[in-house]
Amino acid sequence: MSTATENPTTYAPAAETLGTVLAPSKKPPRPSAWSASMTFGWRAMLKIKHVPEQLFDVTAFPLMMTLMFTYLFGGALAGSPTEYLQYLLPGIMVTSVVMITMYTGVEVNKDIEKGVFDRFRTLPIWRPSTMIGYLLGDILRYTMASTVILLVGLVLGFRPQGGLAGAVGGVLVLLGFSFAFSWIWTMFGLMLRSEKSVMGISMLVLMPLTFLSNVYVQPATMPGWLQVFVNANPITHLVASVRSLMAGTPDFGELTWVLVASVLMIAVFGTLTMRLYNRK
């Protein structure tokens, strides 16, 4: 019935050492929304550092997509792969990056299962910062994917008329849209029960959005009913914007469309995400 004595070779909690860390030092003020978000962004970077294999999605996958579609369709659709690449590259960049946005949802879903999520939710911090942290890590991933595709494109003969400024501008618009679009996945990540169902829903949404668009062929070649869908598809407008920037002829109508769509997505899916996060 007596308290067992500690084995001296193992850790024994000592009142003095523990006492010093428990000494009531004054609590620092709560971090700002910005600081908390950046800290969660740092967490996302650390996770990439510890599991670098996950970067396959943002390096090998985009590389494969670019090579595959350039040489598969190039000859048939535009006479030569190099010719087709001028049309395809902005689109395949959009497709690849928008496809990898779904991993945001998978990451969120994996984390909810773990106790660490509870810890974050009991902290007195600005609530959306946890979610923004995921997205900051993802922006790094999107940037890597875009860079890989741009470099591969340049090697294969892609020559954007808008020059460096046009190419960078196009990538920035894509990153902005993807940040907004990712809130759909944070919502599903919190809503669905398993990462498998998050993946399933993501594919169901992403496949039609990316294929039934102007990424691969001109919408004018499609039947009328399909054109209706394609022209309403946000991906079509995004691709048109990115193309116009890279071609050095910015289409402000399309850019405005993308901006409005991005703001709306953040407003709607950001709100739904935070509602789920608070209710979970």
Next chain:
Amino acid sequence: MPDLAIQTSGLVKVFGETRAVDGLDLQVPAGAVYGVLGPNGAGKTTAVRMLATLLRPDGGEATVFGHDVVREADAVRSRVSLTGQYASVDEEMTGAENLILLARLLGHRKPAARERAAQLLEAFGLSEAAGRQVKTYSGGMRRRIDIAASILNTPELLFLDEPTTGLDPRSRNQVWDIVRIVVAHGTTVLLTTQYLEEADRLAGRIAVIDRGKVIAEGTPGELKSSVGAGAVHVRLRDAATRPDAERVLTEALDATVYLDADPVALTARITGNGREAAAAEQASRALARLAEAGIVVDDFSLGQPSLDEVFLALTDHPAAEEAAA
């Protein structure tokens, strides 16, 4: 009664058809360990999650240091920490990274966060493992990093949800020692557990909960007196002496004696009148009687009542029984 750390009245949480917490009334005094004892599915974790602002109650009221857990959630969050049943740290990150991350989120600037993390790792005997991913830690080490994370800013109230479930006895003792030290420094601890022994060792008061309600509340002594002090287990040298031993024990202890499946073993439930010392006295008197009667005893132990026995005594149904509703 001193200040209350937690006060709930009629707290309810419903999941579908199940009333996980069903009118819970608790008054937890500040500055001590309060034990919440109950079997799996009794509603302990659900209650803790509501008090820690992780779940929204479906009915009733709960305040932590006077702050409502729903309307003043941020005020509650700045005063409490939670260590759940599963490690509340990121397994893919190192011990140091976990603590630095949380210190930053609690408002420490970078150098201060690093320093604080190093101090805690040292105090919890984890300095050597600081640079290793938490998934490589043993169960005891995980528990320690978890508790370290909970006291980064010394909280006024610490929730420990089954902190020793699944730990080996040595790690369990370490956790107990840590809890005692934390409480000695003024933090109130709400401890949930399935083990009466754990609640008895650590808690000043215990609430026994079953099916989402408090079914008994009091000091460990009060609880035990209502349940009985425990059981004497005896192993005899010779199975042939068991009938004699049964008779002697029944007389000496004035208690029911059970014959175990093992032909040389017997168990007697004793009352002890609520005091452990009295139980020990009774037990030693019984042993002496056995010796006088010439019965050789190979092994003897005095056990505390199990959770099952507590439940049988309080509810007439065993702890493991599915909550029917």
